Amino acid sequence: MTDALIAALLYLYPPRWRQEYGEELQDLLRQRPLRIGGVADVAWNGIRQRLHDPGAGVQLGLLLMAWVGISLAMNVMTPAAMPGTYCADNALRDTAIRLEGPFVSVTHVPSVMLAPGGPEFYALVLMACGFCTRLRETGGSPWRPGAAATQLAALTGLPVMLLGLLLFVGIVDLRVIAPSDGHALAGAARWTFTYCSPQHHAPSALSILTAPLLRLPLAFVYGFVGGGIASWLRFRRQARHG
Amino acid sequence: MARKPRTGPAADPELLILASLAAEPKHGYAIMGDIETFAGVSLGAGTLYTAISRLVDKRLIAPQASPGRQRPYALTARGEEVLATQLQDMRRVATIGLRRLKPA
Numbered sequence: 001m002t003d004a005l006i007a008a009l010l011y012l013y014p015p016r017w018r019q020e021y022g023e024e025l026q027d028l029l030r031q032r033p034l035r036i037g038g039v040a041d042v043a044w045n046g047i048r049q050r051l052h053d054p055g056a057g058v059q060l061g062l063l064l065m066a067w068v069g070i071s072l073a074m075n076v077m078t079p080a081a082m083p084g085t086y087c088a089d090n091a092l093r094d095t096a097i098r099l100e101g102p103f104v105s106v107t108h109v110p111s112v113m114l115a116p117g118g119p120e121f122y123a124l125v126l127m128a129c130g131f132c133t134r135l136r137e138t139g140g141s142p143w144r145p146g147a148a149a150t151q152l153a154a155l156t157g158l159p160v161m162l163l164g165l166l167l168f169v170g171i172v173d174l175r176v177i178a179p180s181d182g183h184a185l186a187g188a189a190r191w192t193f194t195y196c197s198p199q200h201h202a203p204s205a206l207s208i209l210t211a212p213l214l215r216l217p218l219a220f221v222y223g224f225v226g227g228g229i230a231s232w233l234r235f236r237r238q239a240r241h242g
Numbered sequence: 243m244a245r246k247p248r249t250g251p252a253a254d255p256e257l258l259i260l261a262s263l264a265a266e267p268k269h270g271y272a273i274m275g276d277i278e279t280f281a282g283v284s285l286g287a288g289t290l291y292t293a294i295s296r297l298v299d300k301r302l303i304a305p306q307a308s309p310g311r312q313r314p315y316a317l318t319a320r321g322e323e324v325l326a327t328q329l330q331d332m333r334r335v336a337t338i339g340l341r342r343l344k345p346a
Binding site: 017020021023024025027028029031032037038041042043044045046048049 | 269270271274286287288289290291292294295311312313
């Protein structure tokens, strides 16, 4: 029980810190009787250390979260910012996110795709996150790069989930426009999210709410690939230097 | 018996660790026990190791090679310098403060 508790407490610390000091802290905790005050001290310092050293996933995730959040807020708060030219392409650039689709999956559940800056750029960011994580955390778990990219994707998706929630409870309305529309949006009501769909398909609030969660496994794969590239490069470098 | 400091510079974990390592290199458990003895302050294991990691990042202390799971830590030259400066500053402030507190 004590060992399980100590292991759980250590997981509150960032992986890089755990790798450096985890064994020593674990050893020290085993040598002394574990009291409530001691448990609280270890837990509190773990959380503080995580905030102090958030890792690539959280750092990049917070940046993209701010980008997506501001973009969505601009879309909702200023729907008529460019009257006459607010066609689908502009809307996409304006929001800086691509809520693509809805596409119909094998289970016929319409969903939307979240990819800030475009799918290629977003994939590159996820892979870079895995790459940096592997370089920073030598000898860590092989799943860490994937987990870091998943953290990034979860943070990036938070504003989209909030939008889905606001649409679901009816605080924000949804308007769908097609690239061919090209009509002015002047006079549009406030608190309206403008969604671009060539086929005029309107995603449900629920699908926007759950879309970021459905994309997490793919984010894990991209991060894992990025981590794999970093490991391969390190292996090649080590082989070259003997 | 001297009153145990709970707050203030005399209870700062980083300063206490530097002071503990001034005599000789020690591992975490020994640092904890030493601080309890000379300062009357019980540092939690989490507080101790996060302070140690900050001091290592600042290059004021450095881990030494060890066959065991617990690595001993030693003051670096910069750590000695920083500790001496901090203690002299504290002594100056303490001397003046205590002198002013004395009834005329």
